[in-house]
Amino acid sequence: MNPFDIPTHIADDSIHARTVAHLRERGIVLPTFAQLAAPDTIPGATRQMAEAADKEAPDPRNLFGVHWFNNAMTVAGRSVPAFTELPRSVTGIAARIVVMQGRHFPMIHAHKVLAAYACLAPRLVTGMFDPTHHRAVWPSTGNYCRGGVAISRILGCRGVAVLPGGMSAERFNWLEQWVTDPSDIVRTPGTESNVKEIYDACAEMAKDETNFILNQFSEFPNYLAHYAMTGAAAGALFEALSVGKPDLRLAAFVAGTGSAGTLGAGDRLKEQYGTRIVAMEPEECATLLYNGFGEHNIQGIGDKHVPLIHNVTNTDIVVGVSDAATDDLALLFGSEVGRAYLAQRRGIDAATIEGLAQLGLSGIGNVLAAIKTARRLDLDENDVILTVATDGAALYESERAQHLGRKGNVYDQVDAGEAFGQHLLGAGADHVLELDHRDRQRVFNLGYYTWVEQQGISVEDFDRRRHQSFWRGLHENLAIFDELIVRMNRDVGIAKAA
Numbered sequence: 001m002n003p004f005d006i007p008t009h010i011a012d013d014s015i016h017a018r019t020v021a022h023l024r025e026r027g028i029v030l031p032t033f034a035q036l037a038a039p040d041t042i043p044g045a046t047r048q049m050a051e052a053a054d055k056e057a058p059d060p061r062n063l064f065g066v067h068w069f070n071n072a073m074t075v076a077g078r079s080v081p082a083f084t085e086l087p088r089s090v091t092g093i094a095a096r097i098v099v100m101q102g103r104h105f106p107m108i109h110a111h112k113v114l115a116a117y118a119c120l121a122p123r124l125v126t127g128m129f130d131p132t133h134h135r136a137v138w139p140s141t142g143n144y145c146r147g148g149v150a151i152s153r154i155l156g157c158r159g160v161a162v163l164p165g166g167m168s169a170e171r172f173n174w175l176e177q178w179v180t181d182p183s184d185i186v187r188t189p190g191t192e193s194n195v196k197e198i199y200d201a202c203a204e205m206a207k208d209e210t211n212f213i214l215n216q217f218s219e220f221p222n223y224l225a226h227y228a229m230t231g232a233a234a235g236a237l238f239e240a241l242s243v244g245k246p247d248l249r250l251a252a253f254v255a256g257t258g259s260a261g262t263l264g265a266g267d268r269l270k271e272q273y274g275t276r277i278v279a280m281e282p283e284e285c286a287t288l289l290y291n292g293f294g295e296h297n298i299q300g301i302g303d304k305h306v307p308l309i310h311n312v313t314n315t316d317i318v319v320g321v322s323d324a325a326t327d328d329l330a331l332l333f334g335s336e337v338g339r340a341y342l343a344q345r346r347g348i349d350a351a352t353i354e355g356l357a358q359l360g361l362s363g364i365g366n367v368l369a370a371i372k373t374a375r376r377l378d379l380d381e382n383d384v385i386l387t388v389a390t391d392g393a394a395l396y397e398s399e400r401a402q403h404l405g406r407k408g409n410v411y412d413q414v415d416a417g418e419a420f421g422q423h424l425l426g427a428g429a430d431h432v433l434e435l436d437h438r439d440r441q442r443v444f445n446l447g448y449y450t451w452v453e454q455q456g457i458s459v460e461d462f463d464r465r466r467h468q469s470f471w472r473g474l475h476e477n478l479a480i481f482d483e484l485i486v487r488m489n490r491d492v493g494i495a496k497a498a
Contacts, residue, residue: 003218003308004461007126008480016127020491023131026156028060029489030121032482033225036067036114037232040079055106058153058178062106066117068233070104076243081233084355084389086367089348092425095251095379097370098241100234103358103392108174110360110391111230112140112216113147115261118225119214120151122477125484131157134212135184137205139198142167142299143391144216144259149178160211162186162201164194168299169398190295195305199455218308218455220474221481222261228478231268234386238273241384251383252317254278254370256298256362257288260310262388267314267471269386276316276377278385280369283320283431288443297323297399298365306447308457311471313440317376319369320431325423326364327403331411332419333357333364334393334400341416361396363389368427376429441466 010016023030035042042050046064053061068081082101091097102111120136123129129136135158138148145161152159161175165187175185186205188197195217205211216222234253242248250273255262257279266277281288282296285304293304298321306312332338333356342348342356359367366387374385404411433439444466451457464470 001213002461003215003220003457006220006474006477007122007128007484008477010127010484012127014127015130018130018132019124019127020488022156023488024492026060028063028155029492030125030485031064031066032485033118033228033478034482035064037229039064039067039069053106058107058150060154063117063154065106066114067229068100068111070106071101075237075240078236078240078243080237080240083237084352084358086355087348087352089346090352090356090424091371091374092427093371093374093379094381095374095383095385096241096381097367097374097385097387098237099355099359099363099367100237100386100388101358101392102388102390103360103394107150108143108146109394110143110147111262111388112143112390113150114225114229115144115216115222115259116147116151116214118221119216119219120148120155121485122221122481123212123214124155125481125488129212131155133210135160135210137162137202137211137213139163139202139213139215139217141195141198141258142171146171146174146178148214149175149184153178153180158184160184160186160205162188162198162205164188164190164198166190168396170395196450196454216259216261217305218451220309220477222259223264223309223311224474224478224481226261226264227268227475230262230265230388234265234269235272238384238386247382249273249383250275250386251377251379252276252278252370252373252385254280254319254366254373254385254387256280256366256390257307257310258362260307262390263310263315267311270314276373277314278317278319278369278373279315280319280321280365282365283322286320286431287446288318289320289431289433291446297361298326299361299396299399305450306443308447308451308465310447311465312444312447313466314468314471315440315443316435317373318433318435318443319372321365321368321372323361325368325427326361327399328419329364329368329423330359330361330393330396330400331403332416333359335404335411335416337411337413338416338419341413341420345413345417346420358392359389360391360393361399363391368423371424371427372429372432375427376432376434
């Protein structure tokens with residue numbers, strides 16, 4: 001499939017008809033992108049059904065919970081996504097760092113289930129994907145394939161997870177409980193950095209026409225979902241924080257490189273607030289910063305390539321974060337000794353400590369990138385940096401245990417103090433690059449080797465992504481997707497329930 005052939009019309013009437021019957025049999029109604037961007041627009045009866053669904057099960061009602069407002073909080077009388085604001089006692093800086101919590105998404109407790117739904121839904125409602133015939137193949141470094149398997153289970157089709165064998169044990173434990181066949185977990189060589197090996201496995205699988213590859217790194221609906229949904233959620237949070245504070249600025253939005261989908265939210269925030277877009281990547285594999293390569297353990301961000309859906313020429317800053325820091329801080333935040341140190345020696349309140357304890361590795365990386373950005377830009381108390389914790393600490397218990405083992409299974413207040421001082425208070429502005437025009441073109445050009453030479457994208461298609469007019473033009477597809485979803489629901493005939 002050519003990623004630039006975005007589904008905008010019914011491609012196959014017979015498949016569309018089979019899909020209608022398939023969804024009707026299972027009582028499935030599909031949420032629109034607009035509803036997931038603003039859940040208060042979902043009809044009340046549907047919201048109540050979604051709230052009553054078992055969040056750990058492949059319940060069709062959970063589709064209406066694939067948004068940022070699960071476990072919503074209230075700020076200035078407004079409903080906002082669950083978040084943690086980190087005080088200066090943690091960050092050592094004056095700027096306000098606010099972390100949106102992705103662990104409240106249903107089924108996988110990570111925001112990648114949103115990307116998975118967004119990538120499959122347009123294919124489903126246009127008759128391109130046949131749930132009675134195709135296997136949905138989800139190439140990933142962990143959470144996206146879990147989200148894809150969850151969505152596949154809901155839709156009554158077969159989902160195949162493709163991910164590096166070196167990812168956290170918790171990911172595989174979850175997958176083993178959710179796939180319909182053990183062979184639907186495809187382990188590729190390596191760890192987080194080995195994305196090409198994932199692509200190679202998918203290329204081999206694509207020879208079987210029943211395998212439908214949904215590559216998050218090249219699926220523009222992934223970008224569009226985060227532009228529309230994550231961007232709207234982040235904007236709503238900033239608006240609430242700004243009530244009564246006219247001088248407050250949304251200075252930056254930070255997200256890990258990963259598939260670059262989440263960075264799409266930054267495009268929307270830049271349009272609305274002039275926000276800088278900051279891409280976080282591991283120092284050990286600093287591809288955007290230094291054309292580098294290597295292995296790392298900040299699980300949740302793939303690298304050694306530039307995703308096709310990364311709007312590189314709209315990115316403002318790249319920040320490198322070491323996995324030595326994220327591993328150390330995961331142990332600090334996740335251990336009784338570490339939490340006691342934060343409370344007793346640093347005077348950090350219980351709510352903040354709980355918020356820190358819930359951060360996954362990439363969430364910690366995003367926090368460190370936010371601190372480094374604030375130091376680089378000399379931000380003050382009127383500046384807000386928004387970032388995301390894409391998943392939660394529960395996915396990394398085995399990783400913390402391994403890191404503790406590397407320390408000889410001994411961890412005390414001295415270790416906690418060293419981690420806090422070195423990685424939080426000591427976080428400087430090293431490995432931070434403010435991108436000028438030439439830097440953006442350099443990073444953009446890096447993508448040529450993956451997408452043109454390896455994956456067969458035409459030079460013309462590859463190159464038109466260089467211009468912002470291409471990305472603005474993509475936004476028109478959001479309304480088209482929703483029209484097609486509404487039509488599918490109407491044809492299914494149970495849409496009144498929604």
